[in-house]
Amino acid sequence: MSINIESYVSHFRALLEAQLDRVEKMENNAERTDFATKEKIVIGVIGGDGIGPIIVDEARRVASKLLAKEIESGKIEIREIEGLTIENRLEKNQPVPTDVLAAIKECDVLLKGPTTTPKGGTMESANVTLRRELDLYANVRPVCVPEKNIDWIFYRENTEGEYVLGSKGFEIPDKLAFDFKVTTNAGTRRIARAAFEYAKANGKTNVSIVTKANIMKKTDGKFSLICNEIASEYPGITAEEWYIDIMAANLVNEDIRSKFQVFVLPNLYGDIITDEAAQIQGGVGTAGSANIGDKYAMFEAIHGTAPRMIEEGLGDYANPQSILKALAMLLRHIGMGDKAQILDDAMAKVDAEGKVVVTGTKDGSTCREYGDCLVSLI
Numbered sequence: 001m002s003i004n005i006e007s008y009v010s011h012f013r014a015l016l017e018a019q020l021d022r023v024e025k026m027e028n029n030a031e032r033t034d035f036a037t038k039e040k041i042v043i044g045v046i047g048g049d050g051i052g053p054i055i056v057d058e059a060r061r062v063a064s065k066l067l068a069k070e071i072e073s074g075k076i077e078i079r080e081i082e083g084l085t086i087e088n089r090l091e092k093n094q095p096v097p098t099d100v101l102a103a104i105k106e107c108d109v110l111l112k113g114p115t116t117t118p119k120g121g122t123m124e125s126a127n128v129t130l131r132r133e134l135d136l137y138a139n140v141r142p143v144c145v146p147e148k149n150i151d152w153i154f155y156r157e158n159t160e161g162e163y164v165l166g167s168k169g170f171e172i173p174d175k176l177a178f179d180f181k182v183t184t185n186a187g188t189r190r191i192a193r194a195a196f197e198y199a200k201a202n203g204k205t206n207v208s209i210v211t212k213a214n215i216m217k218k219t220d221g222k223f224s225l226i227c228n229e230i231a232s233e234y235p236g237i238t239a240e241e242w243y244i245d246i247m248a249a250n251l252v253n254e255d256i257r258s259k260f261q262v263f264v265l266p267n268l269y270g271d272i273i274t275d276e277a278a279q280i281q282g283g284v285g286t287a288g289s290a291n292i293g294d295k296y297a298m299f300e301a302i303h304g305t306a307p308r309m310i311e312e313g314l315g316d317y318a319n320p321q322s323i324l325k326a327l328a329m330l331l332r333h334i335g336m337g338d339k340a341q342i343l344d345d346a347m348a349k350v351d352a353e354g355k356v357v358v359t360g361t362k363d364g365s366t367c368r369e370y371g372d373c374l375v376s377l378i
């Protein structure tokens, strides 16, 4: 059977054109939200799937208490966004149904529970769709273990790399499959800028640029080059180059890992290594994640929907700490650092008291018990 190569070439041509369009949009984008001058801030809350609605419920209760005064005065609205469930998405055959996306775009920031990503098929992950549609280019993930002298923050590129065409590859049956990785100048510049600006604003002196530029010569090569160009604008900050494989080893190397401060890296490497880092902190249930763009921002747990916990009837024992850390990041993002601090302090106090310990099993406390304890401390 002869293979129609032209049809695959035209598939690629369409992808290339769409990516060039995206570059142009990035180059001309001037939309920005200034929370300091905004009269009213709408926080959209999305439960998601699996353990999502259970953990998000606690985060909503905590947020309502922390922001009671602002909600009352109309400065803040907490708005429930319905319909981002796997059932509705499959029924509509859209990763984020049109009406749900429209409702989301009416909000300024989002607090989102995990959503199911079907494996295989062509349905894109809701996360990936939202990150793209809202142009949330910086995935910011702090990992902090004071007793091990670890204070890391990851700036993961969030809109391109291996993800942007992750569901647009092609396959020639019984022969081969192709996926694409895309790195753009504009896309790299903005994530590098975000990482170095963070470093500068927070007195950090070291940024690690993590790629596999020895193998992915074009895409990671560009990423590395542009990050180094941006680095040259920040004289007090040392930029170090690392490859992702040795960095994965470094994170578990107690002799050197404390020296790392800020990381900037392409999408997929950032995905993988932030799970590793979260595990060092105590598990993926403990790490928050921010998806930041110039206009919108979305805050979520770093983990997935935990379908096994639901199947085993353990949903009520899910750990809400990750989504609560995401809530703290949301509060800081909208300029309410004082509220975020109250939340951080209350969470530290629950840990220190040791009476409520969520383990994800029936031996531990429930998600609700954790929420009750936290609310009582706020």
Ligand code: IPM
Binding pocket: 117, 125, 127, 128, 271, 302, 304
């Ligand atoms: C994450 C998740 C997502 C990702 C999934 C759910 C699409 O693993 O936020 O790290 O791969 O980015």
Ligand code: MG
Binding pocket: 271, 272, 275, 302
């Ligand atoms: Mg991940």
